[in-house]
Amino acid sequence: MQLHQRGVDLLVNLMDADQHFDSITPEEIHQLIREAVVVFGQLLDRDIPDQPAERSSIDMKAKLI
Template identity: 65%
Template sequence: MVLHQRGVDLLVNLMDAEEHFDTVEREELRSLISEAVVVFGEILQRDVPSVPVPPPEKGHTPS
């Protein structure tokens, strides 16, 4: 549940930063990106598929 709450908080902060992108300090953006890397990494560790998933093709956008 703690990881889920971190993800929710991060999403709210990222959405706020997007709305005010022109006024967000560089260090705040750096901090948000660093937190996103950690949180997404932990989420992916928990959600490892039992069957390997091939990487997306170059130029292909996931749907």
């Protein structure tokens, strides 16, 4: 499956999960998160910037916690 289509499918699934959050199971949420990690990772691998980012991944993870 093309990466773009996989990203579109993921976005639709995330939007659907947001609309039906009360009825989604923890396993379904976990699966969505796993798919997001894979798709976002592939997008980032494909789009490597010429210059390094100013923020490290550690800084970004700290903001998420």
